[in-house]
Amino acid sequence: MPFDCFLTLDGIDGESTDANHTNAIELLSFSFGATQAVGSSASTGGARSGERVALQDFSITKVLDKASPKIFLNCCNGTHISTVTIDVCRATGSKETYMTYEMEDVLITSYHPSGASGGELPIESVTFNPAKITLTYTVTDHDTGDSSGNASMAEPTCEKCGKQSFESQYLDSAKMILAFCGECGHVVGAIPDYQTLANAVVVNLTRGCRNGTGSKNMGFQVVSGAVIECTLGSAPTALIVTPSNMVDAGSLVAATIEDFESITNIPTFGTCDSTLSACVPATTPWTPGSANVTIGNQAFSHKDSVRSMSTSATQSNRAISISTTLGTDKLLLAGFEGTEALSQLFQFNLEMWSDDDSIDATDIVGKTVTVTMDTDQTSTRYFNGYVSQFSAGIRRDDLREYRAVVVPWLWFLTRTTNCQIFQSMTVPQIVESVFSSFSFSDYTTSGISGSHPELDYVVQYNETAFNFVSRLLEREGIFYYFTHEDGKHTLNLADSTSVFEDGDPSTIEYTYSSGARNHVNRITDWRHHYEYRSGSWASTDYNFVDFPARSTTTPADNLLNSQDTVLSYDSISSYEKFEYPGGFQTTSDGSTYAQTRIQEDELPGHVVFGSSQVHTLATANKFTISGHDCDGEDGQTYVVKSVIHHAYVSAPYRMTTANGGKQGDYHNEFTCIPDGTTYRPPRSTPIPKIYGSQTAVVDGPDGEEIWPDSYGRVKVQFHWDRVGVRDENTSCWIRCSQSMAGKNWGSMFIPRIGQEVVVTFLDGNPDRPLITGLVYNANQMPAYTLPDEKTKSYIKTNSSTGGDGYNEIRFEDLAGSEQIFIHAQRNMDERVGNDMMEQIYNNRHLIVGDDDNSDGGNQYEKIYANKELHVLGDQTEQIEGNLTLTIGNGDDDDGGSVNLYIAADKTEQIAGDNDYTCAGDLQQSIDGDHSLTVGGDRNTKVTGSDSLESEANFQHKASKNVSLDVGSSYYLSAGSDVVIEASSSLTLKVGGNYVVIDSSGVSVVGSMVNLNSGGSAGSTSITSPSTPGSPSEAAQACPTDPTEADDSETGSISAP
Template sequence: MVMPDRSLTQDRASLGVTTPLGKDQLILEGMDGKEQLSRPFLFRLAMAVAGEGLDPEAVVGQAAHVTLLDGDGNQRVVHGLVTRLIRGRATWHAELRPWLWLLRLTSDNRIFQNKTVPDILQDVFDELGFSDYRNALSAQYGQREYCVQYRETTYDFVHRLMAEDGIAYYFEHAEDAHTLVLVDDASALQPCPNAASVPFKPRTGSRDWLEDCRIDDLSVEKQVVPDGFQADDYNFETPATELKVSVSDGDGDFTVYDYPGGYTLKDQGDSVAKRRLNALRSARTLISGASPVRGFAPGYKFTLTGHPFADGDLVLRTVRHRVGRNEYANTFIAQEADAPLPPPRAAPRPRVGGSQTARVVGPSGKEIWTDQYGRIKVQFHWDQQGQGDENSSCWIRVSHGWAGKSWGTFVLPRIGQEVVVSFLDGDPDRPIVTGCVYNGDNPVPYGLPDEQTKTTIRSESSTGGDGYNEFRFEDKAGEEEVYLHAQKDLTTEVEENRTTTVTKDDSLTVSEGNRTVSVDQGNEELTVQGQRTLTITGEEKHTNAAGFTHEVGGNCSLIVTGNLLIRASGSVTISAGAALTVNAGAQTTMTTGLGMDLVAATSLQMVASAAAELKGGMVTIQGGMVKIN
């Protein structure tokens, strides 16, 4: 058994570690680490065990800090969380990382709406309980209407957003915390503590190079990078607007083109192109070196002096540390201070493979919820935070079988329906509804499989209606039918001709109300090859503005159970090709305003069963032969 060495102490050491176990329970023997701009740091610690009965559980996941002292007594502090601990017989090895690294341990599917990237970062950090961050951003960031974290770790999500908007970060260290600092311009960076100006002093015979504040090796690397960036996108609200953007830093011979660019306005595209080109250009000139400056850390700047061709202001991007009990050295990579800051190297944007289903949602009490473009809101099955209301998603366009300029087909999904959602380019930020499906709560209109030959378009009255409109086809052999149901009114408009052919019966029933047929211009013709019966239980009135002709090929009977009145403003002519019989059950009266002529081509006979009277102011009876009695 290896006994702890209680004589070990860090009181006057050039390096030390403080953990939750207490003072000098663990003695820092050595350390190596790597810090990068826009990346989490990692320090590996080797510690001797000085105390007894130490519990690793008291250290793992807890904060610890390391102190480094240079020859001038300047102190550098590294603070972090112990994310890994290896317990040996006499030595413990630990890994120290920032709280940001813990975001790798959580993933989510969630939606952010109408927020800027800095706002989203703040929401994420706050909800996870992390408050050690600071916003030093200077640019203005536009709101994202819809932003989805989809099947990715929270770490990948926030790094992706920062990369897309050109946001870099670094860490500030203190004994009790480390702070994440968001930055988008090198002018906001601070000078290295105790190393604002560092001379170049290569190894020579002089002892000057032994000073702690120096750079003893340095090289400058220049490489070819793209000198132009182009992007394009499409905005359905202004489809004719040209959104292509282009930016270059030279002749543009080597241009990167991307679509979609992720923007809907031209000025947004200009900003996107500039950020993307800056990210490509950030590695064009890199300065690498070695030094014993303990204060070197990414996200800080210093002025290099005494170098034959690299003097000037530099920003540290990467620093690698090697620390022992009595030694310290680092290597670093820096960039020119006026060069763009490199954003995080982000994981690829997540893609949705295939389609998903979701539920149409809207405000409480509504059955339909849409905007002027016929877009809808949905609740995705994976969304844990959505409340199933009008705020559950962005407005989502709906695909239709035919869509033109105020023409085409239009069927709007309603609240409660299950819809099929696809994603343009597989991007979870760009959903589009491509169809609807039935489910256990929304069954098909007719029972299946019994009614499997029916095809229908059936709607439902809204709001709160029990009625429906329907256009249905029955394709069962021998029972074929086309069925049309209007819950209230049915209006048919024909701009030109209409032809309806019925090979058998045709029935029209008006159960209640009136029926009007109007021919505004033109004629009406009705042809019946067989018998026609017209039954009217009320009155019937015929009005003809012009002549009226009724021709009957056979007999014609007019039977009136009441009185019959025939009135003409002009003459009345009754003509019979054979006999004409006028028969009255009672008296017959013929009255004229002037004379009346009874003319017979052969004989005229007037017979009365009782009396016959011929009366006049003057009576003339004239004939070739006249007989009376």
């Protein structure tokens, strides 16, 4: 019979246009069920015992519609929906609803959309888990649709108080179990204790028995062996049937629990016929522990009275069990679902029950537990871990439900975040260091056989220790998995296929299953998946130490590495994945990483998805499939990549038989990869990024102020680094950005220890810092007070070491006080390759040395060519010491001349002697008078002729004697008169002849005198002039050569 289904979700509309279900959600299908396990002691033809019913999640399928996003969101958020209703209607005729499933307090437990391109509409599978479900069936006429009856699985209501709170209790004195209202104590039924009355078979306690008129049974009844139905009329009646008598317990309707305390000596029960006239003893004993009382949909059984009975809840002989620090059987394991996979944290979700309804979470959260599972291989499998979550749920019967999540010790690394630096370590060494810092030692690195490079600098930055370790392992292609034993689990790190070992069993048979779970230790589903992947992987990076020369190739080619895939799909070589930066500094490392990355990319291209009931299937184990119908599949070996385990048992917790509860259910879903495939974990862990800049403090060794390497790099202490100790090992060497950087040219300001620098990170990668600037702080204040001196701009450095001096270039921009100030703490060298022009519009002051500088104060100049000085005003010079001037006498043969032009007067005053030597001619021209005053003697000696001409008078006066000595002739010629006048006498003498003129007269004496007047000639003295002294010889000037300015070699162009 065709039918339609409509789903109504509180607060979520669908797209139904059905008149009776507007805005509901149309369903394609639904499924729901309850499982009642049968006690393991049941045998063919014998009595069987029922256990606690297990309700499945309500599952529906639907097409994708507008309700889909909200359903998905509710599933993700774990939102509880107050009401969910599913109506089942006839698809034809009047389309009446004949079945309604009404759920309350509903949790959406799964949401699975699926679809195929080019196929039908996408469909969705959704499962619901309700706190309560009511099934209402309305019998309708096929033609008219009139209702003829209904049934409900709702919990009955107490007729006395109206509450829905039924309980049961065992009365030891009466050997009886009572079903009663938990609110008011009103008894609604009673059954004998079949454990003490072994021969009892039938008890029928009925209120409102079926009387053949079709009235519904609103009470409870116990039916076993012979079914007795009450035919005593329609009045409410309760009967206790015995072999010898029948006790009319009609008043039981109003009875309370106390009314049964006095009932004793209940006889053995037997079977009776429908008239209750013949009750014979039972021949088959009743099985204890059955569900004996049913009130509506609530079953009461012998095990419901555990509070008054001595039998303890136990996990003994169960297929699965759990051991905890709480003690044996404190928690009883009902089932679990768990996931384990390569390079993933395992997680097991446990469902448990306990007598103790107030377990303290602090007694189990963070503690280790071990789940034990029988493998049907005559062995036991363990799952060990730590409880990360624990929750207490509802109480059912006399046990409280508990749930827990179990994780590995590695999970604890997700609970901690940090910022720290690792230097000069390999990834395995870093990982071990992290594990050691948390005192974890249950791991092994024996599976790591490859070579992994030492990394200069690696930063954990604002990420969990687990994420940090995971991304490093993923980078290196190192995977991990866990192995379990009783009370312990071990983390195994590996990078090769050599760690994959045969599982037990090593060969697993494949048997196709359409859903039945009865193929123990067999694979029941096998789906081989292939996928088109990339054809190659290429990456490169940059190493400033190995910077390539400019050529026709790009800089990226210097470290470029590429690796082709082993997959061979059509045109696959055309599709390459390229990555920058690749995270390596050498070509050999780049080649290894390229190989790792292509292996990582290939992995999803060949994988198998399957299901099985093999209890021992474990991650990293190998198996060979057998019995597959396809030759290409059969006999192939695979490695288990992941397993999702499902295990539960439905046996009772209180058992008296030796093997009760042993039976359980187990199945799994798994993925595997072909044996020989190199597994590389996907790089799924996010790498932290630092967008923008941070500041840090420059550090170095004690006693140093500046601590660079040959590239001008420095080390810093980041503010978030709690491990560094402010020394030369706080960080890696960090390059410093400069205003210019060329090949042996550019600028260089090296940050000094203690200065605060600005650090940026290339590509946002914390492992790649770069210093881009410096900033002041309260401990490192500017050189000039701000804002008072805000117009000053400067470059000021500090003398090192010691800091007692500085060099500075300062610009003062205050209007009217503009200034450029240059201070050299010691030497200042200038070198100009060509001309240097200098113009000063006001005064220039030059001071060389000072009063306190006893060793300095000198000025040295050397001019290789000409020097010209033009002073438009006066020039005043004072030399407190000596002046030595040499002109010529150098390498230039044409030099040595002095040309001095004085446009006005020249005054020279020499306080001491003046020695003058002229090696050549001395020519003087005086247009005016020449006055010479000699305070002492004047001595003149002319080696050659001495000529003196006066165009006017010539006067020579000596205050004393004048001597004139002529070596040969003496000529005196006067154009007019010659007057020789002596105050005393005048003598003219030639040989022996002479003429004397004195006051007495004139005397002429000669060998022959033409005129002889007598008298005698006077004598004359010989002229003896003094020899002039030789002038002092002037010292030749030898100026000290000035020290040359510091020099440097010429640089080269960066890009020739």
